[in-house]
Amino acid sequence: xxxxxxxxxxxxxxxxxxxxxxxxxxxxxxxxxxxxxxxxxxxxxxxxxxxxxxxxxxxxxxxxxxxxxxxxxxxxxxxxxxxxxxxxxxxxxxxxxxxxxxxxxxxxxxxxxxxxxxxxxxxxxxxxxxxxxxxxxxxxxxxxxxxxxxxxxxxxxxxxxxxxxxxxxxxxxxxxxxxxxxxxxxxxxxxxxxxxxxxxxxxxxxxxxxxxxxxxxxxxxxxxxxxxxxxxxxxxxxxxxxxxxxxxxxxxxxxxxxxxxxxxxxxxxxxxxxxxxxxxxxxxxxxxxxxxxxxxxxxxxxxxxxxxxxxxxxxxxxxxxxxxxxxxxxxxxxxxxxxxxxxxxxxxxxxxxxxxxxxxxxxxxxxxxxxxxxxxxxxxxxxxxxxxxxxxxxxxxxxxxxxxxxxxxxxxxxxxxxxxxxxxxxxxxxxxxxxxxxxxxxxxxxxxxxxxxxxxxxxxxxxxxxxxxxxxxxxxxxxxxxxxxxxxxxxxxxxxxxxxxxxxxxxxxxxxxxxxxxxxxxxxxxxxxxxxxxxxxxxxxxxxxxxxxxxxxxxxxxxxxxxxxxxxxxxxxxxxxxxxxxxxxxxxxxxxxxxxxxxxxxxxxxxxxxxxxxxxxxxxxxxxxxxxxxxxxxx
Amino acid sequence: xxxxxxxxxxxxxxxxxxxxxxxxxxxxxxxxxxxxxxxxxxxxxxxxxxxxxxxxxxxxxxxxxxxxxxxxxxxxxxxxxxxxxxxxxxxxxxxxxxxxxxxxxxxxxxxxxxxxxxxxxxxxxxxxxxxxxx
Numbered sequence: 001x002x003x004x005x006x007x008x009x010x011x012x013x014x015x016x017x018x019x020x021x022x023x024x025x026x027x028x029x030x031x032x033x034x035x036x037x038x039x040x041x042x043x044x045x046x047x048x049x050x051x052x053x054x055x056x057x058x059x060x061x062x063x064x065x066x067x068x069x070x071x072x073x074x075x076x077x078x079x080x081x082x083x084x085x086x087x088x089x090x091x092x093x094x095x096x097x098x099x100x101x102x103x104x105x106x107x108x109x110x111x112x113x114x115x116x117x118x119x120x121x122x123x124x125x126x127x128x129x130x131x132x133x134x135x136x137x138x139x140x141x142x143x144x145x146x147x148x149x150x151x152x153x154x155x156x157x158x159x160x161x162x163x164x165x166x167x168x169x170x171x172x173x174x175x176x177x178x179x180x181x182x183x184x185x186x187x188x189x190x191x192x193x194x195x196x197x198x199x200x201x202x203x204x205x206x207x208x209x210x211x212x213x214x215x216x217x218x219x220x221x222x223x224x225x226x227x228x229x230x231x232x233x234x235x236x237x238x239x240x241x242x243x244x245x246x247x248x249x250x251x252x253x254x255x256x257x258x259x260x261x262x263x264x265x266x267x268x269x270x271x272x273x274x275x276x277x278x279x280x281x282x283x284x285x286x287x288x289x290x291x292x293x294x295x296x297x298x299x300x301x302x303x304x305x306x307x308x309x310x311x312x313x314x315x316x317x318x319x320x321x322x323x324x325x326x327x328x329x330x331x332x333x334x335x336x337x338x339x340x341x342x343x344x345x346x347x348x349x350x351x352x353x354x355x356x357x358x359x360x361x362x363x364x365x366x367x368x369x370x371x372x373x374x375x376x377x378x379x380x381x382x383x384x385x386x387x388x389x390x391x392x393x394x395x396x397x398x399x400x401x402x403x404x405x406x407x408x409x410x411x412x413x414x415x416x417x418x419x420x421x422x423x424x425x426x427x428x429x430x431x432x433x434x435x436x437x438x439x440x441x442x443x444x445x446x447x448x449x450x451x452x453x454x455x456x457x458x459x460x461x462x463x464x465x466x467x468x469x470x471x472x473x474x475x476x477x478x479x480x481x482x483x484x485x486x487x488x489x490x491x492x493x494x495x496x497x498x499x500x501x502x503x504x505x506x507x508x509x510x511x512x513x514x515x516x517x518x519x520x521x522x523x524x525x526x527x528x529x530x531x532x533x534x535x536x537x538x539x540x541x542x543x544x545x546x547x548x549x550x551x552x553x554x555x556x557x558x559x560x561x562x563x564x565x566x567x568x569x570x571x572x573x574x575x576x577x578x579x580x581x582x583x584x585x586x587x588x589x590x591x592x593x594x595x596x597x598x599x600x601x602x603x604x605x606x607x608x609x610x611x612x613x614x615x616x617x618x619x620x621x622x623x624x625x626x627x628x629x630x631x632x633x634x635x
Numbered sequence: 636x637x638x639x640x641x642x643x644x645x646x647x648x649x650x651x652x653x654x655x656x657x658x659x660x661x662x663x664x665x666x667x668x669x670x671x672x673x674x675x676x677x678x679x680x681x682x683x684x685x686x687x688x689x690x691x692x693x694x695x696x697x698x699x700x701x702x703x704x705x706x707x708x709x710x711x712x713x714x715x716x717x718x719x720x721x722x723x724x725x726x727x728x729x730x731x732x733x734x735x736x737x738x739x740x741x742x743x744x745x746x747x748x749x750x751x752x753x754x755x756x757x758x759x760x761x762x763x764x765x766x767x768x769x
C-alpha cells in the first residue's frame with residue numbers, strides 16, 4: 001500500500017483525445033519523492049530530445065508531493081514542469097492555492113499533458129470522470145475572468161487553473177493562474193499550455209488520501225500548527241507577508257531599480273507592506289492549510305484604472321515599484337492586476353518593461369517602433385506595454401519574446417542591460433554586492449529566479465539568519481561594506497538549493513521554515529507518519545542532489561553548447577558599479593564571478609565547464625543519464 | 636457553548652474543513668467536511684464561513700423526528716432516519732449534507748475541532764449568544 005500519495009498518474013494526449021491512468025511507479029516515488037522530483041525525472045525520460053518548447057511533443061506536467069493535501073501547515077503546492085519557452089532548458093514553476101490538494105482528492109498525484117487540442121479546450125476532472133471539453137467561449141478571456149466563469153458554470157467546489165491572453169498568444173513568460181491571484185509565474189509554463197490549445201483545467205475531488213498512521217499524523221500535524229503559531233514571526237511576518245521585506249531590501253541596497261541601474265528606490269516607503277495594509281487590503285488570503293497567509297487581497301484605484309487584486313507580493317513590488325519606478329502601491333497593484341488578468345509573470349514583465357524604457361531613453365527603441373513615448377514612473381506606459389505584449393501587437397511582439405531574445409534582435413548594446421540568466425528575467429534581488437545570491441541566480445536551473453536558493457543573509461548579515469530576524473533588526477540605511485567573495489558562497493548556495501528542492505518535492509510550502517524558522521525535522525516526522533517510511537530530514541535531502549544533477553543534465557542535453565557561458569550575468573552586473581544608495585560603487589568583477597562558478601562546479605562534481613561528470617552522475621544514482629550522455633557524446 | 640464565525644479573520648485555508656473530516660470520518664478528505672467556506676472572489680474579495688448554528692430547522696422538518704437535541708447539538712439518529720433528505724433541503728445555512736456512500740444525512744455535532752484547529756481565530760467557542768453566522 002502506497003501511503004501519502006493518491007497512487008495514480010493521469011495521462012492526457014490532447015492530439016488523440018485520449019485519457020488514461022497509470023499506477024504511480026514505485027521507482028519514481030522512492031528515488032524522486034514527488035513534485036519537483038517527479039517533474040525532473042519525467043521530463044528527462046520522456047521528452048523527445050531536441051523538440052521545441054511550443055511543439056505538441058512538449059509535456060506539461062502538474063505534480064504534487066507526498067505531503068500535498070495532508071493536515072500540516074501549508075501543504076497546498078503544485079509543481080508544473082515543462083521544457084521552457086523562456087530558456088529552452090529545464091523548467092518548473094509552482095503555485096499554492098488549492099489545486100494540488102484537489103488533484104489528490106480526485107485520485108491523481110500527477111497530470112501529464114501532451115499533444116495539442118485541435119480547438120481551444122479545457123480539461124474537466126471530477127473524480128473518475130475526465131473529459132477534454134470545448135473552451136471556445138472562454139478563449140480570449142482574462143485569467144481572472146475565465147476562472148470566475150468556470151466556477152460559475154461548474155460550481156464553486158471546482159479548483160481551476162487558467163491561462164490568459166498572454167498564454168494563448170505564446171508570450172514566453174506567460175503564467176498559469178489560479179485562485180484569483182496565485183500563479184505558477186515563471187519559465188513560460190502558461191505559453192506551453194497555450195501552445196496545446198488548453199485554456200484551463202478544472203478539478204473536483206471527493207476521495208481521501210491514505211495515511212499510514214492517521215492518528216499520529218493528525219496529532220503531529222496539530223502540533224506543527226501550534227509550533228508555527230508560537231514562532232515570533234507568526235505575528236511579525238504574517239501581516240505583511242512577502243511585501244514586508246521591502247524596507248530591508250532598500251535599506252541594505254538590493255532592490256532592483258530603474259532596470260537594475262541602481263539598488264535602492266527613494267520612494268520605497270510608498271510601495272511597502274505597510275502601504276498595502278493601509279491602502280489596499282481587504283482580507284488575508286491563504287493557500288490550502290496555511291496558518292501564515294502571505295496573500296493580501298485588496299482593491300486598488302488609480303487614474304489608469306481600478307481593480308480587485310491579490311498582492312502585490314514582494315517580487316512584484318521590486319520589479320514594478322523599483323525596476324519600473326511606479327510611484328505608489330496603488331500603481332504597483334494595478335500593474336499586478338493587469339499582469340494577472342492577461343496571464344503574464346510580473347517578474348519577467350517588470351524586467352522587460354524596464355529594459356524597453358531604458359532602450360527608449362537611449363534611442364535604441366524609437367517612438368515610432370513603440371507607438372508612444374515611455375518612461376520610468378509612468379503607469380500608463382506600463383499598462384500600454386503589458387497590453388501590447390499579451391496580444392503580441394506592434395512592439396509587444398518583440399517584447400513577448402523575453403528580454404534575452406529582444407535584446408539579441410535589437411542589438412546596439414542593449415544586451416548589456418538585458419537582465420536575465422539563460423533567458424529567464426532576473427527577480428527582485430540586485431546582487432552586485434551579494435556574491436552568494438549572485439551565484440544562486442547564476443546557477444539556478446530555471447534561470448534567474450530566487451526561489452532556487454535565497455542566501456542574501458550570508459552576504460548582508462554575514463551569517464545565516466532568517467528573514468524575520470533581518471526585518472526585526474530594523475536596519476538603518478547606511479553604507480554597506482564590500483561583501484566577501486569566498487568559497488563558502490558555493491556551500492551556502494548548494495545547501496539552500498537542496499533545502500528548497502526538497503520542499504518542492506514534498507509538495508509543501510517552505511515559507512514557514514524560511515520566514516518563521518519552523519524546524520525542518522518536523523517535516524521529516526510528518527513524512528514518516530504519513531507515508532509509513534521512516535526518514536530523517538538528512539535522509540530526505542538525498543534526493544535534492546539527484547534533482548540538481550538531473551535538471552542540469554536536461555539542459556545540457558537540450559541546449560546546444562550548454563556550459564559555463566550560460567551561467568554568466570549580463571554585463572551591467574559585472575561592469576557597472578552601483579550608481580547610488582547603500583551599495584554605491586560596489587560591483588563583483590567578471591574574474592570573481594568565474595571564481596565563484598569554479599568553486600560551485602567543483603563542489604557539485606561538475607566539469608570546469610559546468611557539466612556533471614560521469615562519476616558524479618553515478619554517485620547520485622543516475623546511471624541512465626550516463627548511458628544517455630555517452631550515446632549522445634555529451635561528456 | 637456554541638461556535639461563532641468571525642468572517643473577517645478567515646483566510647480561506649480550509650484547515651477547519653480538513654480537521655472536521657479527519658475528526659468525524661477518519662479521512663483526509665475535506666469534501667466530507669460539515670462546514671463550508673465560501674470564497675467570494677474576485678469581488679467583494681472575502682470569505683464567508685457557513686457553520687451549523689444548531690437552529691433546529693432540520694429537526695423541525697424531519698418527518699420521522701430522527702433529529703434530536705443532545706448537549707446543545709442536533710444529532711441524527713441513524714436508526715430512526717429514513718434518508719428522505721428533507722433536512723438537507725431546508726437547512727438555512729446549507730450545512731446539512733448528503734454524502735455519497737451514506738444513506739443518512741450528516742451534520743455538525745459541535746465537536747469543536749474546527750475551532751480548535753483554525754489558525755486564524757475565525758471560528759471560536761462562545762457562551763450561548765447571538766451567532767454571526769449569516
